[in-house]
Amino acid sequence: MNEERPRILVIVGTVRRGRTGRAIADWYLSQARSLEPQVDYELLDVADLDLPIFDEPTPPLYRQYSALQERLAEPVARADGFVLVSGEYNRSIPGSLKNFLDYLYPEWNRKPAALVTYGGPGGGLRAAEHLVQVMGNLGVCVVRDQVSLPRVWELVGPEGVKVPDATAIAAQLAELRWWILALRRARQGAGV
Numbered sequence: 001m002n003e004e005r006p007r008i009l010v011i012v013g014t015v016r017r018g019r020t021g022r023a024i025a026d027w028y029l030s031q032a033r034s035l036e037p038q039v040d041y042e043l044l045d046v047a048d049l050d051l052p053i054f055d056e057p058t059p060p061l062y063r064q065y066s067a068l069q070e071r072l073a074e075p076v077a078r079a080d081g082f083v084l085v086s087g088e089y090n091r092s093i094p095g096s097l098k099n100f101l102d103y104l105y106p107e108w109n110r111k112p113a114a115l116v117t118y119g120g121p122g123g124g125l126r127a128a129e130h131l132v133q134v135m136g137n138l139g140v141c142v143v144r145d146q147v148s149l150p151r152v153w154e155l156v157g158p159e160g161v162k163v164p165d166a167t168a169i170a171a172q173l174a175e176l177r178w179w180i181l182a183l184r185r186a187r188q189g190a191g192v
């Protein structure tokens with residue numbers, strides 16, 4: 001059995017000026033580091049990538065990657081699991097997150113992800129449902145426990161993020177860790 005520490009990549013999907021996504025991700029990370037200190041965390045902010053709209057000539061499934069794709073693949077490949085932090089834009093995920101997800105394929109496969117969504121009264125749950133569908137096609141297993149933050153503008157201020165009840169994070173992380181260990185063992189057994 002592989003005793004290596006699980007590695008979770010936290011991905012921030014929005015890029016607009018004045019967004020709340022990065023504050024939500026930083027808050028989630030600080031909660032996660034104290035709840036599950038036995039895990040290694042890495043943050044990937046799509047806003048830092050300055051990505052063009054996907055225009056690669058070959059579908060990423062075939063892994064004929066450009067230099068840009070090779071660079072994007074590195075953090076995804078070294079992760080055992082993902083936390084996707086997404087706002088809700090027009091009842092779906094932001095185009096910036098979908099654009100990033102479209103760039104790669106095998107590096108996602110047979111790994112689990114947990115969803116953290118936020119937005120208006122619906123807490124980004126319509127974005128979460130669309131993410132389940134997209135991640136399914138990337139061969140990612142989305143864990144059942146979701147963190148959903150309604151009326152996000154009431155939660156984020158100059159002092160950071162204040163969420164009245166953050167207990168959902170503990171359950172979500174425990175579930176994510178279970179799937180990480182199970183799928184890592186299965187991938188190693190299958191030689192992939």
Ligand SMILES: Cc1cc2nc3c(=O)[nH]c(=O)nc-3n(C[C@H](O)[C@H](O)[C@H](O)COP(=O)(O)O)c2cc1C
Nearest residue numbers: 014019020021087088089090091118119120121152
């Ligand atoms: C283009 C756009 C579309 C939006 N559409 C929705 C929506 O359909 N449902 C919702 O609950 N909130 C919607 N909102 C509110 C966002 O969820 C909220 O502003 C959130 O903070 C956006 O994430 P960000 O701050 O990280 O960009 C929308 C916001 C933007 C900018």
